[in-house]
Amino acid sequence: MRLAFLIPAPDFREEWRWAFDVEAEALAKRGFAIDPIPWTEASDFSGYDLIVPLLVWGYFERYEEWLALLDRFERDRLPVVNPPSLLRWNSDKAYLAELAGKGVATVPTMAVDQCDEAALAAARRLFGTGQLIVKPPISAGAAGTHRLGAHDLLPDQHRGQRAIIQPMIESILGEGEYSLILFDGVLSHAVVKRPGAGDFRVQPHLGGTTVRCDPPPGGEALAQAALAQAPAAATYARVDMVAGDDRAMMIMELELVEPALFLGEAPEGRSPFAAAIWSAAERAAE
Numbered sequence: 001m002r003l004a005f006l007i008p009a010p011d012f013r014e015e016w017r018w019a020f021d022v023e024a025e026a027l028a029k030r031g032f033a034i035d036p037i038p039w040t041e042a043s044d045f046s047g048y049d050l051i052v053p054l055l056v057w058g059y060f061e062r063y064e065e066w067l068a069l070l071d072r073f074e075r076d077r078l079p080v081v082n083p084p085s086l087l088r089w090n091s092d093k094a095y096l097a098e099l100a101g102k103g104v105a106t107v108p109t110m111a112v113d114q115c116d117e118a119a120l121a122a123a124r125r126l127f128g129t130g131q132l133i134v135k136p137p138i139s140a141g142a143a144g145t146h147r148l149g150a151h152d153l154l155p156d157q158h159r160g161q162r163a164i165i166q167p168m169i170e171s172i173l174g175e176g177e178y179s180l181i182l183f184d185g186v187l188s189h190a191v192v193k194r195p196g197a198g199d200f201r202v203q204p205h206l207g208g209t210t211v212r213c214d215p216p217p218g219g220e221a222l223a224q225a226a227l228a229q230a231p232a233a234a235t236y237a238r239v240d241m242v243a244g245d246d247r248a249m250m251i252m253e254l255e256l257v258e259p260a261l262f263l264g265e266a267p268e269g270r271s272p273f274a275a276a277i278w279s280a281a282e283r284a285a286e
Contacts (some may be wrong), residue, residue, distance in 0.1 A: 001031065001032055001033070001049040001050065001278070001281045002032070002033045002035070002047060002048050002049050003027060003032045003033065003034050003035065003048065003049065003050050003051075003052060003277070003281070004035055004037050004042070004045055004048040004050070004051040004052070005020070005023075005024065005027075005034050005035065005036050005037065005052050005054065005055070006037055006038075006039040006042065006051065006052065006053040006054070006055060006056050007020060007036045007037065007038055007039065007055045007056075008038065008039070008055060008056070008057045008058050009038050009039065009040040009041075009058055009062070010038055010040075010041075012057060012058045014057065014058075014205050015205070016055055016057055018204075018264070019054075019055060019260050019261070020036065020055055022263045022264045022270070023054060023261065023263060023273070024036070025270075026263060026270035026271070026273055026274045027273075027274050027277060029270075029274065030271075030274035030275065030277070030278055031278070032274075032277070032278070032281075035048075039053060039055075039056040039059065039066075039069065040062065040065060042069065045076075045078055048079070049079065049281045049284065049285060050079050050080075050081060050277065050280060050281040050284055051073070051078055051079060051080045051081075052080075052081060052277060053080065053082075053087065053257065053258060054236070054258055054259075054261075055258055056257065056258045057140065057258055058140075059091070059140070059257070059258065060091070060136075060138045060139050060140050060143065061143075063091075063138055066091065067088070067091075070084045070087055070088050071084075079280075079281070079284030079285075081235040081236070081277065081280040082232070082234050082235055082236065082237075082256050082257070083232040083233075085231050085232050086230060086231055086232040086233075086234060086256055087256065087257050089230065089231050090230070090254060090255075090256040090257050091138060091257055092137050092138055093109075093111075093135070093137040093138070093139075093164050093253070094111055094137055095254065096109045096111075096164070096251070096253070097109055097111055098229070099226055099229055099251060099254075102229045104222070104225050104226050104229055104251060105222060105248065105249065105250045105251060106226075106250055106251040106252075107166050107167070107169060107242065107250045107251065107252055108126070108127055108166060108167055109164055109165070109166050110122070110123045110126060110127075110164075110165040110166070111137065111162070111163075111164055111165075112162065112163050112165065113162055114160050114161070114162075115134065115154060115158045115159060115160065115161055115162070115163035115165070116154065116159060116160065117153075117154055119163070119165065120132060120134075120148065120154060120165065123165040123167075124150070127166075127167040128167075129167045129168065130149060130150025130151075131147070131148070131149060131150070131167065131168035132147070132148045132165055132166065132167060132168060133145065133146070133147055133148075133165070133166045133167070133168055133200075134146050134148060134154070134155070134158055134163055134164070134165050135163065135164050135166075136157075136158070136161070136162070136163060136164070137162050137163065137164050140257075140258070142201040142202075142203050142206060144157055144158075145201060146158070147168060147200050168200070169242045169243075169244070169250075169252075170245075171242055171243040171244070172194075172195065172200060172202065172242055173195065173200060174194075175192075175194075175242075175243055176192040176193055176194035176195075176202065177192070177193045177194075177202050177240055177241070177242050177252060178190060178191070178192050178193075178213070178215070178216050178219060178240070178241050178242070178249070179191050179192075179193060179238050179239070179240050179241075179255075179259075179262065180215055180219055180220065180223045180238070180239045180241070181236075181237070181238050181239075181259075181261050181262065181266075181269060182223060182227070182234070182236075182237045182238075182239065183235065183236055183237075183269075183272045183273055183275070183276035184233075184235060184276045184279065185224070185227065185233065185234070185237075186272070187215065187220050187223070188266070188268070188269040188272045188273065189212065189262070189266035189268060189269045190212070190213050190214060190215040190216075190219070190266075191210050191211060191212050191213060191262045191265050191266065192210070192211060192213040193208055193209070193210045194208060194209050194210075195208050196208055196209070210262055210265055211265060212262075212265045212266045216241070216243065216249055217249075218248065218249050219241060219249050222239075222241060222249050222250075222251065223237075223239035223241070226239060226251050226254055227239070227254070230254065230256065234256050235276050235277065235279075235280045236256075236259070236261065236273065236276060236277075237254065237255070237256050237259075238254075238255035238256075238259035238260070238261065239251065239254055239255070240252040240253045240254075240255060261273060
C-alpha cells in the first residue's frame with residue numbers, strides 16, 4: 001500500500017526527523033511504500049491508499065491553510081486518518097471545555113475571547129491560586145504558553161486575544177506529565193515527560209525529558225472516557241494527563257492531530273501502530 005505521510009513545511013524550524021524516522025520505519029516494515037510530503041505543498045493525492053497527517057507540525061502557525069486542507073480532504077472524500085472532522089475538532093483547545101461539560105476530568109480551564117488583566121483576576125479567583133498558565137487555544141509544542149505568578153503582567157502576545165487560562169499544576173514539576181498512546185482505541189504504551197531545570201514545559205526541544213512508564217492509576221480509564229466524547233474514532237491518539245492535588249488524573253490535552261508517539265522510547269508500540277494504520281488503509285479501500 002502507498003502512504004502519503006504529511007511532514008512539516010520546508011521552513012519549519014524544529015527538528016522533526018526523530019519522530020518521523022521511527023514511525024516511517026515501522027510502517028515500511030509493515031509493507032507500506034511511504035512518500036513524505038510537506039503538508040503545505042500537498043497537491044496531488046491520487047494513487048495513495050491513505051493520508052496520514054502525523055507530522056503536520058506548525059499547522060497552528062498557518063491555521064487557515066490547515067483548515068482549507070481539511071476542507072479539501074472532506075470535499076474530495078480523501079482517505080485520511082485521523083478523520084478530518086476529528087482533526088478539526090482537536091485543532092482548537094476549546095474542546096477541553098466540552099470534555100469537562102460532559103463529565104470528563106480535565107485540568108480546570110477558562111476560555112476567554114479577549115484576554116486581559118480582568119480575565120486573569122477572574123481566573124485566579126475561580127481557581128483559588130495566583131499561579132496561572134496562559135496559552136493560545138490554537139497552538140502546539142508549548143508555543144505561546146506562559147506561566148504567570150500572582151503579580152506577573154499579561155504578555156502582549158495574549159492581550160485582546162482568545163486564550164486558554166488554567167491553574168499551574170504543581171505535579172508537573174516533579175512527577176511530570178503522563179502520555180498514554182492508543183491505537184484503534186487500545187492502549188499501546190505510556191511515557192512520562194518532565195521539564196528541564198527551571199522550566200515547566202515538558203517538550204524535548206525545550207529541555208524536557210521523556211521515559212517509558214506504566215500508566216498511572218486510573219489513567220487508562222480516563223483516556224478511554226475522554227476519547228469516547230470525541231466526534232469520531234481515532235486510529236491514533238495520545239492522551240496527556242497530570243495528577244491533581246488529590247492524586248486523581250486530569251486530562252491536560254488530547255493529541256489527535258500530530259502527536260509524537262514516542263516509539264523510540266517504547267519500541268513495543270511500533271507493531272500496533274503500523275497495524276492500526278494498515279487496518280485504516282484497508283477500511284478506506286472498502
